[in-house]
Amino acid sequence: LAKTTQPISMDSYEGQEVNITCSHNNIATNDYITWYQQFPSQGPRFIIQGYKTKVTNEVASLFIPADRKSSTLSLPRVSLSDTAVYYCLVGEWGGSGTYKYIFGTGTRLKVLA
Amino acid sequence: GAVVSQHPSWVICKSGTSVKIECRSLDFQATTMFWYRQFPKQSLMLMATSNEGSKATYEQGVEKDKFLINHASLTLSTLTVTSAHPEDSSFYICSAREVSGGLNQPQHFGDGTRLSIL
Numbered sequence: 001l002a003k004t005t006q007p008i009s010m011d012s013y014e015g016q017e018v019n020i021t022c023s024h025n026n027i028a029t030n031d032y033i034t035w036y037q038q039f040p041s042q043g044p045r046f047i048i049q050g051y052k053t054k055v056t057n058e059v060a061s062l063f064i065p066a067d068r069k070s071s072t073l074s075l076p077r078v079s080l081s082d083t084a085v086y087y088c089l090v091g092e093w094g095g096s097g098t099y100k101y102i103f104g105t106g107t108r109l110k111v112l113a
Numbered sequence: 114g115a116v117v118s119q120h121p122s123w124v125i126c127k128s129g130t131s132v133k134i135e136c137r138s139l140d141f142q143a144t145t146m147f148w149y150r151q152f153p154k155q156s157l158m159l160m161a162t163s164n165e166g167s168k169a170t171y172e173q174g175v176e177k178d179k180f181l182i183n184h185a186s187l188t189l190s191t192l193t194v195t196s197a198h199p200e201d202s203s204f205y206i207c208s209a210r211e212v213s214g215g216l217n218q219p220q221h222f223g224d225g226t227r228l229s230i231l
Binding site for chain 2: 002032034036041042043044045046049051087094098100101102103104105106
């Protein structure tokens, strides 16, 4: 089972800021939080990764509270091309001793004109 | 940087055929590669974890004799769907994690292979 929970879908309008929250109540001390974007018929694309507080790059910001049980991906001024599925991932250890990602349902973001 | 290439991007074949999908890390070395399967409008499902030079670890419910994985080098992993049937039709995606940097290195994904079995 995935270690994360996200809203299934969200709608927004062009130019607005979009915040997608993810719950990961059982996050372990060493886990990082990683967000991916996926367009239809393509592989997921890395957006941002963080461990605590706030991380910002050229496309998004990631806010992580002190308890790290949730995180929020913030997309500033979305455009129609940001319509995609967004996944929040926290890794877990597999039986072979490998750290792996189990995908949750993701959040289907639809940006409207 | 951190580009993962999958080939082929789309394959159509007859039932009973075996199909091989290649996953290459083009500009980095990957000790570990992962294979996922995705049905329309669903999330990615992890099939197996592939470590270079050792046997793959399969997730529960994934038949290892059906989905053969080989990870012979730090830049190449292959998935062979043996004796494919229509129910194997799906979108297969691989990912790779860089050798250096530890567990916080994100996985980089290929663009997937759409497999259609007639």
